[in-house]
Amino acid sequence: MAKIIWSPEGLADMQDIFDYISNDSVRYAERMFEGIMNKVELLTEHPSLGRQVPEIENEFHREVFFFNYRIMYYTGRHPDIYITRVLHSSRNFKM
Numbered sequence: 001m002a003k004i005i006w007s008p009e010g011l012a013d014m015q016d017i018f019d020y021i022s023n024d025s026v027r028y029a030e031r032m033f034e035g036i037m038n039k040v041e042l043l044t045e046h047p048s049l050g051r052q053v054p055e056i057e058n059e060f061h062r063e064v065f066f067f068n069y070r071i072m073y074y075t076g077r078h079p080d081i082y083i084t085r086v087l088h089s090s091r092n093f094k095m
Helices: 008-022 026-045
Strands: 004-006 061-066 069-074 081-088
Touching: 004 008, 004 026, 008 026, 008 081, 026 061, 026 069, 026 081
Parallel strands: 004 081
Antiparallel strands: 061 069, 069 081
């Protein structure tokens, strides 16, 4: 089974998401955090679950969605899953 490894940017994104949502509701922020983490956990069993990130022309950069959040990850030729970013879909993404 694949192991999940978080990039510093991915961790910072999760903190930003939690902080932003918790300004209105800590409970909803916790639920969003848990939902994203559950979606990430699915990748350990199904690393090809997501689609290729359209902005990156590389088959190993993929993304899954949880509500309006893009969970971007890199699989490469190894079993580990690297979570690179977690961004709201309304944000512009540039590599």
